[in-house]
Amino acid sequence: MAIDIDTGACIGAGQCALTAPGVFTQDDDGISELLPGREDGAGGALVREAARACPVSAISVREA
Incomplete structure (x- = not known):
C-alpha cells in the first residue's frame, strides 16, 4: 500500500491523525504528514478510513 498526501490541498482538519494516529x-502548520517509517501504509484499514475521513480528499491510498 502506498499513501500520498496532497499537502497543497490539506487544510489541517486533523481527521487523519485522529483516525490513524499510528x-x-x-x-x-497543521498539515498532514506520515510518521517516519509509515510510508508503507501499515495499518491498512485505518489508513483507508483516514483517507475517507479527509474533508478535502487530500489523502490517496493505492495498492503498491
Missing part, C-alpha cells in the same frame, strides 16, 4: 501526524 500512521499520520501534523506538522507545525
